[in-house]
Amino acid sequence: MVIPGVSFKIRSRYLEHTLTRDNIIKDKNYDKAMSLLKECVEKKLRPALFAAAQAHTDDETMGYLAYHVAKLPAELENQPIIPTLGTRKASIRELKAEVKRHKELLYEENTNAVVQRLVDDGRLVIRWNPEKDKGLGTLLDKLKGNAQMARANEVYASPTLLTALPEQQEKMIQAAMRILHRAGSPYRKVVAGNFNYPNSIVHDRIYLACDKPDEVIRIKDFAPKGIFERLFGWNKNTTVILNVADPLIEPHFRLKPEFRKEGPYLLASAIVSEDGIDEKTCTKLLEAYLQEEDEVGV
Numbered sequence: 001m002v003i004p005g006v007s008f009k010i011r012s013r014y015l016e017h018t019l020t021r022d023n024i025i026k027d028k029n030y031d032k033a034m035s036l037l038k039e040c041v042e043k044k045l046r047p048a049l050f051a052a053a054q055a056h057t058d059d060e061t062m063g064y065l066a067y068h069v070a071k072l073p074a075e076l077e078n079q080p081i082i083p084t085l086g087t088r089k090a091s092i093r094e095l096k097a098e099v100k101r102h103k104e105l106l107y108e109e110n111t112n113a114v115v116q117r118l119v120d121d122g123r124l125v126i127r128w129n130p131e132k133d134k135g136l137g138t139l140l141d142k143l144k145g146n147a148q149m150a151r152a153n154e155v156y157a158s159p160t161l162l163t164a165l166p167e168q169q170e171k172m173i174q175a176a177m178r179i180l181h182r183a184g185s186p187y188r189k190v191v192a193g194n195f196n197y198p199n200s201i202v203h204d205r206i207y208l209a210c211d212k213p214d215e216v217i218r219i220k221d222f223a224p225k226g227i228f229e230r231l232f233g234w235n236k237n238t239t240v241i242l243n244v245a246d247p248l249i250e251p252h253f254r255l256k257p258e259f260r261k262e263g264p265y266l267l268a269s270a271i272v273s274e275d276g277i278d279e280k281t282c283t284k285l286l287e288a289y290l291q292e293e294d295e296v297g298v
Contacts, residue, residue: 008037041068046076053081054089063135066142083127083136085111086119090126092143098124099147105140106152113158113197117216125152157202157219159193159241168260169253173242175264175292176271182288183268183281193241206246206271209237217241240271248273265289 014029024030046068052061065081069092080089085108090098099105107126108115115125128136140149165173170192177190191213195203202208202219210217243249252267268285277285 010037050076050079050081054079057083057089057136059133059135061135062133062139066135066138069139069142082139085115085125085127090124094124095126095143099144103147104155105144105147105149106155107140107149108152112153112199114153114156114199114216117158118152118156121216153199153201155218157195157200157208157217158197159195159200159202159208159217159243160197161213161241162192162194162244165192165244166253169244172252172260172263172267173244176267177240179264179268179285179288179292180271182291183284187238187240189239191239191241192244194245195243196245202243204246206243206249206274208241208243210239210241211237213239213241242271264292 010033012029012033015033016025016029017023018025049061049065049068052058053065072092077093078091080091082090082092082095084090095105102123105126106118106123107128107130109127109129111119118125126136126140128140130137173190173192177187181188187209193208193213195205195208208217208219244253248270249267252263252270255263255266265285268289269282272281272285
């Protein structure tokens with residue numbers, strides 16, 4: 001019996017070498033010695049490693065722990081040893097519960113807007129640098145099972161909602177959304193947002209589709225992308241958050257008065273400019289604009 005991650009040396013007059021002296025005779029005395037070794041590891045070494053990990057986060061200790069997390073007693077599984085970006089360390093039990101519920105394990109080196117929103121929502125975000133913390137990486141790999149492990153900022157977004165836009169700007173956005181809906185978009189609601197928060201990876205997105213805009217938004221699915229990313233087509237989401245600072249969107253709000261009548265149509269066309277819409281849908285947009293024309297009031 002060999003115990004992974006444990007180097008040992010046993011001194012006993014009951015253990016004997018083979019004739020070639022290149023191995024140990026594996027008899028009942030050998031089995032007894034291995035049983036004593038296993039007991040020592042489980043009752044002394046493993047608790048000592050957990051105590052060290054609870055007292056301070058040492059990457060070498062985390063690496064050793066990776067070999068001793070199978071069939072843990074409850075008192076060890078509940079010890080807070082895993083560094084997080086929340087207010088405290090997490091236990092192995094909590095990490096397993098996170099993986100079971102969300103089918104993913106999130107991490108970042110430092111906190112940011114996305115991490116703070118996730119933590120406020122009760123999510124577990126591990127404080128981990130994959131390049132430096134190799135030991136912790138080995139431990140996490142053992143614990144996550146088949147779940148995906150990803151940076152929180154690459155999976156979720158947290159744009160700031162803008163609720164006090166100038167009246168003309170708000171009217172143009174709402175009119176553009178009505179045009180899109182009349183042309184076949186399943187979305188009815190649009191809100192303005194600022195996508196340029198620190199470490200944002202969505203700053204160059206024109207819009208984000210979501211169900212609850214006031215919550216952190218999942219932007220990356222591990223399944224293949226397709227029609228679910230489109231503004232036109234079926235989508236379970238109900239709301240569009242428009243990036244009003246996007247270079248393609250922002251100039252519409254500075255149109256001269258004589259061009260504001262066409263503003264909603266131009267804005268609607270800009271919103272879907274990266275969606276690959278076909279000629280038929282472009283025609284629908286124009287027809288929807290003509291129906292909207294008398295209602296815009298911008």
